[in-house]
Amino acid sequence: MKKFHNQTRRNLLISSASSIAIAGIASFQKTVFAQAASDVIKPLPSYVAWKDPKSVIIHSSTTIETKRSAFGTSVITPTEQLYIRNNLPAPNPSIVANRDAWEISIQGVKEPRVFTLAELKSLGLETTAAVLQCSGNGRGYFPSKPSGTPWTVGAAGCVVWSGVPVRQVAQTLGGVLPSMKFITGTGGEKLPDGIDPKSIIVERSVPLAAMQDALLAWEMNGVPIPLAHGGPLRLIVPGYAGVNNIKYIKELTFSAQESDAKIMSHGYRMTPLGGKTDPSQPSVQEMNIKSWINSPFTDNGQVKPGKVQIQGVAFGGLHAVKGVEVSINGGKTWEQARFVGPDLGKYAWRQFVLEVLLGSGSYTLASRATDTSGKIQPETRGENQSGYNNNSWADHSFNIIVA
């Protein structure tokens, strides 16, 4: 498989930053590129040395994908297999040495204040299973070859998050101020010196309605959130693309306007092919209905004849997935698959399976999901400059040779 250098959003942001900061940027970039180069040799960057090297594809030090063949059938994606995509390098591990001391400022409420994580833990508890997916998952299938990591299916996973509901935090502080329309989260990454913070800071806004199910989470899959995944504290907005789930969150503001940080105003927009990003373009937020097949998927495409359990995952963003059809002839005909395993709620993915009897020959396997709102996974991707939101069933199909 070809390996690409990662053209992160971060690098894109840096390259368009104010020219007076060139020295600081250059030094910062050097560090990042040095890390990226060394990854070609080293199997895993040190901050994620605990990941399972056999389950992942390392694109760069900050972009690591789960292999399609590594996805299991247990609904939850093990933390050691889950993808990594960080807009900025992870902060110093010292921030997880004393997790309970982490501070977050809550603004845009009647009684704004700072909470320690220990204090947040006393306020409430909720546990939610939700798909975490990078906006660019499936970018590798765009023929336009957009800049950015060429993810196929593995920049996604289904994770169980535990934390305090954002609505409960707001309620504790007298409620959200009138006229506030967004939840804006600010990441606690260390920013390089000599550069406008707004040009690089990870700060995103989602509609206030997301408050209903959003969490300030300190645990994932049964363990304190690892540094690489945003611990000690991460904003989880179920049903929204990964970038909206702010890592190391240090400020949560109920705001009247969207953040004016560049990652919000000019990043993660659905820019037409060949166009320029613009705040008027739709932002990458709610995820679309999507599914893909994980098995039988092999590196060489060879499968033995006989009975085969075709299985994969399906999810619906803000809506539960209702059903999945599977095709073995590239979409000419479809058969209804069945769901297997526990239903972890509308934000989780479901495992589906279809049993087929395959004789010798060539097959194109595809899956097509429907959500409870009636949306059907489309055949074609929505073309856009940065390769976001790819949910085309045709792009996610693949060939096998049964022999």
Next chain:
Amino acid sequence: MKKFHNQTRRNLLISSASSIAIAGIASFQKTVFAQAASDVIKPLPSYVAWKDPKSVIIHSSTTIETKRSAFGTSVITPTEQLYIRNNLPAPNPSIVANRDAWEISIQGVKEPRVFTLAELKSLGLETTAAVLQCSGNGRGYFPSKPSGTPWTVGAAGCVVWSGVPVRQVAQTLGGVLPSMKFITGTGGEKLPDGIDPKSIIVERSVPLAAMQDALLAWEMNGVPIPLAHGGPLRLIVPGYAGVNNIKYIKELTFSAQESDAKIMSHGYRMTPLGGKTDPSQPSVQEMNIKSWINSPFTDNGQVKPGKVQIQGVAFGGLHAVKGVEVSINGGKTWEQARFVGPDLGKYAWRQFVLEVLLGSGSYTLASRATDTSGKIQPETRGENQSGYNNNSWADHSFNIIVA
């Protein structure tokens, strides 16, 4: 915390074995005891070096417990925290080097045959979340100090298993022969030479009715079952105590009688205090309704005053858990807790939480669960010689000092 040497069932079996085999046994015991002794120094035995040493208590090389304070709130117990209790040392790791080649013989059906794991995978797929719990979990609370590992709460976890339903395997082979009443599973551990295999082999029978939900599982929590947990193939009997979930299963027989292996006839029986084990005594099979509190549980019992989220887990064996009450005064009064997080089905445990406001003082925290059949977790344990099936809420209560 006191550390005990592990008086495993295995050692018990060996010590009562035929005397002509003394030489073989002595050498076998020496190996096991040498391992046990070295564990006092080494943090983790090599076959489970991938476990999280901070989350577990190492009783011996074959008995490792999850710390009460390490249980999270994400329903699923991470594999690296899950307890270990092996009746015999794990087989050679070579058996997981080529998992798909593992063979299992299916007997007591119209068309008995041997399947490879690869063949089983083509037959069907189901995914079930189920509590796995050692029969002796809670033994550490028996005042009679039974021999065996003095587990408190951590010889249990909630695991997602994937495999083929046993009923589907039987159906493929023409169905179970008439008059068969049990499913008997035989483990593939290597047995020591010079000793009657029946005196040491891990072979257990469960009622045929368990076929409805039993699995031959190859995956747990999203990864191929590790050797230490019974991979490449394990019999999972949801709702039944751990010992019935045969690791490295090499034979599954639908049988008219229970196995005559010693671990079945004289092991894991509810023997009266001071009595001798006897096949007429009830076998340790279906688990009882049970719950316990995991937080706030600290080594020194100190908790800060203010709002506290009391949380824990509850499960009902063959019946779903219906509700949980929590007491902060040792059972004088009770308050209904609420469930948090996704419901993974009747064999999984549920997380519960009760929010309380605690002023300075001393408190005794307890939880009491009820299942859908109406059974209520009892105050007192059922006394028995080996310390099995402890579901007493009083035994699982603990004190905290709020200051």
